[in-house]
Amino acid sequence: MQPLLLAACLLACNSYATKTVYFSLTLTWEPAAPDGFERNIIKMNGQFPGPELVVDQGDDVEILVWNNMPNQTTIHFHGIDQIGTPWSDGVPGLSQRPIPPGETFLYRWNANAYGSYFYHAHEQSQIVDGLFGPIYVRPPQGSETPFSLITSDPAELRAIEKAELNTRPILFSTWNHLTSSERIATAMSTGLDTFCANSLLINGKGSSICVPQAEINANTSPVALALLGNSTYSDIGCLPAPIASAGFPFNLSGLPDGVFAGCHPSTGEQEILLVDPADKYARFDLTGVGQLSNIFSIDEHQMTVVAIDGRWVTPTPADAVQMSSGQRYSVVVKLDKPPAKYTIRSVSGDIAQIIQATGLLVYTNARNCSSTVNKPFVTLGGSNATANTLFLNESKAIPFPPVAPSQDIAQTILLHIDNAGFSWKWLLDNASFPIDLDESNPLLFNPSQATTQPNLTISNQNGTWIDLVIQPLAPISPAHPIHKHSNKFFVVGSGLGLWNYSSVADAAKALPAGTFNFVDPPVRDTFPTVASIGTPGFLVLRYQSVNPGAFLLHCHIQDHLFGGMALALLDGVDGFPEVPGEYRFGNGVGGCIARPGKKY
Numbered sequence: 001m002q003p004l005l006l007a008a009c010l011l012a013c014n015s016y017a018t019k020t021v022y023f024s025l026t027l028t029w030e031p032a033a034p035d036g037f038e039r040n041i042i043k044m045n046g047q048f049p050g051p052e053l054v055v056d057q058g059d060d061v062e063i064l065v066w067n068n069m070p071n072q073t074t075i076h077f078h079g080i081d082q083i084g085t086p087w088s089d090g091v092p093g094l095s096q097r098p099i100p101p102g103e104t105f106l107y108r109w110n111a112n113a114y115g116s117y118f119y120h121a122h123e124q125s126q127i128v129d130g131l132f133g134p135i136y137v138r139p140p141q142g143s144e145t146p147f148s149l150i151t152s153d154p155a156e157l158r159a160i161e162k163a164e165l166n167t168r169p170i171l172f173s174t175w176n177h178l179t180s181s182e183r184i185a186t187a188m189s190t191g192l193d194t195f196c197a198n199s200l201l202i203n204g205k206g207s208s209i210c211v212p213q214a215e216i217n218a219n220t221s222p223v224a225l226a227l228l229g230n231s232t233y234s235d236i237g238c239l240p241a242p243i244a245s246a247g248f249p250f251n252l253s254g255l256p257d258g259v260f261a262g263c264h265p266s267t268g269e270q271e272i273l274l275v276d277p278a279d280k281y282a283r284f285d286l287t288g289v290g291q292l293s294n295i296f297s298i299d300e301h302q303m304t305v306v307a308i309d310g311r312w313v314t315p316t317p318a319d320a321v322q323m324s325s326g327q328r329y330s331v332v333v334k335l336d337k338p339p340a341k342y343t344i345r346s347v348s349g350d351i352a353q354i355i356q357a358t359g360l361l362v363y364t365n366a367r368n369c370s371s372t373v374n375k376p377f378v379t380l381g382g383s384n385a386t387a388n389t390l391f392l393n394e395s396k397a398i399p400f401p402p403v404a405p406s407q408d409i410a411q412t413i414l415l416h417i418d419n420a421g422f423s424w425k426w427l428l429d430n431a432s433f434p435i436d437l438d439e440s441n442p443l444l445f446n447p448s449q450a451t452t453q454p455n456l457t458i459s460n461q462n463g464t465w466i467d468l469v470i471q472p473l474a475p476i477s478p479a480h481p482i483h484k485h486s487n488k489f490f491v492v493g494s495g496l497g498l499w500n501y502s503s504v505a506d507a508a509k510a511l512p513a514g515t516f517n518f519v520d521p522p523v524r525d526t527f528p529t530v531a532s533i534g535t536p537g538f539l540v541l542r543y544q545s546v547n548p549g550a551f552l553l554h555c556h557i558q559d560h561l562f563g564g565m566a567l568a569l570l571d572g573v574d575g576f577p578e579v580p581g582e583y584r585f586g587n588g589v590g591g592c593i594a595r596p597g598k599k600y
């Protein structure tokens with residue numbers, strides 16, 4: 001081959017063909033009734049949740065956002081590494097200026113890793129007004145998958161591979177009848193963390209269900225009973241406001257109906273997942289988007305978890321899978337049951353609230369059946385409803401293939417989580433991170449600003465390894481799903497007790513064997529701290545700084561992020577990139593504004 005041809009081939013005949021794919025998202029603020037109750041919500045291209053963005057690994061992705069809402073906005077692509085494109089990470093004050101009403105912004109990033117992701121607002125609390133939608137990055141054809149660990153039967157394998165190509169997102173979210181700004185006003189006027197929802201949604205569909213008090217009481221866990229004392233969960237299944245105060249001052253005058261109590265039933269659509277048993281298998285990407293963790297199950301159908309946060313894991317069977325906000329669990333489901341309609345269930349996995357949503361898994365050859373199979377694996381209270389319900393054992397779902405993190409750690413950073421005077425307001429380490437951090441002057445554009453805000457930022461040199469030790473101190477600590485923007489971290493360990501070590505290596509010497517895993521730990525972009533009462537828990541996240549830029553580390557429960565539970569990671573300050581002029585000064589378009597229907 002001529003040298004010139006070889007060079008051309010090296011460029012064009014990559015292991016996977018690089019192409020550019022274009023999307024446009026038009027955002028509107030308009031009335032809708034996802035759970036049967038009408039209020040204003042955010043729609044994307046007229047839809048809620050937003051349209052699924054499906055691309056191939058290696059694709060360059062361009063997403064033109066048209067903000068037709070009355071509020072400024074940004075969009076974050078959750079789990080996408082943003083290697084070399086930190087200006088497309090969508091965090092106001094860190095990576096960009098917000099997109100004003102009526103304006104556009106062009107996000108550009110490379111889909112460098114296969115798997116399940118999602119996009120959502122990162123401006124104010126617009127995510128809870130509905131601004132979210134799924135992303136799937138298809139793995140390269142013929143790439144290694146863990147499917148051969150499920151079956152060695154070639155026909156079965158082909159069916160699983162086909163299901164993989166047709167994977168479908170299932171987004172679980174919490175929904176409120178107050179808008180996000182009304183909820184925030186309520187938190188501030190009452191002083192309270194208003195953690196309860198009016199309904200749970202499955203792919204944006206659901207109902208506000210008023211469960212009889214006796215049924216709520218019967219599903220109250222022993223831990224909740226101890227917290228409740230002589231009170232009960234409210235009629236919306238919510239812990240009462242005085243408990244939500246966590247011992248901080250609160251004022252119930254002006255508390256709107258329906259926030260802690262006040263159930264008003266309303267009926268929306270029910271999500272229906274139509275499956276063809278001739279396909280033998282179905283594949284779903286379960287995604288936690290809401291403020292409560294969610295336990296998902298399909299009556300009579302065991303699932304096999306094959307990927308978590310987009311990355312393959314050793315296939316692990318489970319009747320029920322729990323996920324926190326920001327986490328993704330991809331599952332394969334065998335369609336070998338009698339043709340019927342099977343109930344799918346999402347119940348709260350948090351002590352904060354007893355609440356549920358249901359949908360249907362419908363075999364195509366049972367579309368006209370009038371009855372529905374109703375045999376839950378999981379109770380309304382989130383515990384086993386059968387003698388042998390199998391909850392996912394996370395320690396079996398090790399990354400496939402496993403990867404060991406470095407043991408050469410440049411920095412160990414202890415980050416305490418605590419309340420800051422009110423139950424809605426939070427500290428991550430020394431400070432409460434402002435949701436509207438200097439939006440006109442993003443940290444990425446001028447990292448030296450960080451020196452004036454030392455408590456809001458931590459920085460490192462590119463290439464180094466960092467241990468983040470997260471330790472919630474509140475006497476009653478819910479699980480905080482910690483999400484890191486840009487590349488993933490290793491979850492090297494967790495446990496109970498006050499952290500009093502200068503390094504993880506020291507802790508490993510002092511703590512019981514099995515506290516840490518340095519061999520094949522989970523590789524994630526979101527992972528919850530240990531929920532605890534009395535004794536504080538700790539969670540150790542290890543990552544390598546590989547992508548210079550300003551990235552947020554935060555709790556993915558939106559109310560906690562709003563309350564300040566965040567820090568800016570200035571990764572690779574020694575190698576911060578030159579921000580392209582079209583992002584530093586403009587909206588990323590660079591020149592003329594593109595028109596929908598042309599490229600986008």
Ligand SMILES: *[C@@H]1O[C@H](CO)[C@@H](O)[C@H](O)[C@H]1NC(C)=O
Nearest residue numbers: 070071072124125126180181
């Ligand atoms: C949206 O804008 C309205 C009107 O300016 C304001 O009252 C509200 O707080 C804003 N909401 C959010 C979520 O930014």
Ligand SMILES: *[C@@H]1O[C@H](CO)[C@@H](O)[C@H](O)[C@H]1NC(C)=O
Nearest residue numbers: 227228229230231232240242
């Ligand atoms: C709960 O019990 C305590 C003492 O046991 C009592 O003082 C309090 O009034 C009771 N509260 C309610 C709501 O019954």
Ligand SMILES: *[C@@H]1O[C@H](CO)[C@@H](O)[C@H](O)[C@H]1NC(C)=O
Nearest residue numbers: 189190250251252253254255
């Ligand atoms: C509670 O809030 C109301 C109205 O917002 C206010 O009038 C009242 O003084 C507050 N009470 C206390 C004890 O702060």
Ligand SMILES: *[C@@H]1O[C@H](CO)[C@@H](O)[C@H](O)[C@H]1NC(C)=O
Nearest residue numbers: 339363364365366367368369
């Ligand atoms: C379901 O009923 C409709 C009309 O009632 C019929 O057209 C359709 O073929 C039926 N589907 C199946 C799978 O039986």
Ligand SMILES: *[C@@H]1O[C@H](CO)[C@@H](O)[C@H](O)[C@H]1NC(C)=O
Nearest residue numbers: 379383384385386387388389
């Ligand atoms: C749930 O599991 C426990 C412990 O294995 C068992 O005792 C209990 O009977 C189970 N619950 C049901 C409803 O089967």
Ligand SMILES: *[C@@H]1O[C@H](CO)[C@@H](O)[C@H](O)[C@H]1NC(C)=O
Nearest residue numbers: 390391392393394395396397
């Ligand atoms: C989970 O899996 C690990 C590793 O296989 C095992 O040691 C542990 O006993 C399992 N836990 C439960 C609750 O089954």
Ligand SMILES: *[C@@H]1O[C@H](CO)[C@@H](O)[C@H](O)[C@H]1NC(C)=O
Nearest residue numbers: 429430431452453454455456
């Ligand atoms: C930063 O944190 C330290 C230690 O808690 C505190 O003394 C200091 O006031 C904080 N500085 C700012 C600017 O918040």
Ligand SMILES: *[C@@H]1O[C@H](CO)[C@@H](O)[C@H](O)[C@H]1NC(C)=O
Nearest residue numbers: 429430454455456457458567
């Ligand atoms: C928090 O404050 C302490 C004491 O001033 C300081 O040592 C630590 O570096 C601060 N943490 C951050 C993340 O700024």
Ligand SMILES: *[C@@H]1O[C@H](CO)[C@@H](O)[C@H](O)[C@H]1NC(C)=O
Nearest residue numbers: 462463545546547548572575
């Ligand atoms: C940062 O470090 C990573 C890992 O060592 C390396 O791949 C990358 O090229 C570095 N980037 C810069 C800008 O130095």
Ligand SMILES: *[C@@H]1O[C@H](CO)[C@@H](O)[C@H](O)[C@H]1NC(C)=O
Nearest residue numbers: 497498499500501502506510
């Ligand atoms: C931490 O350990 C050191 C050395 O063992 C000890 O001096 C110190 O008092 C401990 N601090 C806490 C808060 O337990």
Ligand SMILES: [Cu+2]
Nearest residue numbers: 480555557560
């Ligand atoms: Cu949190």
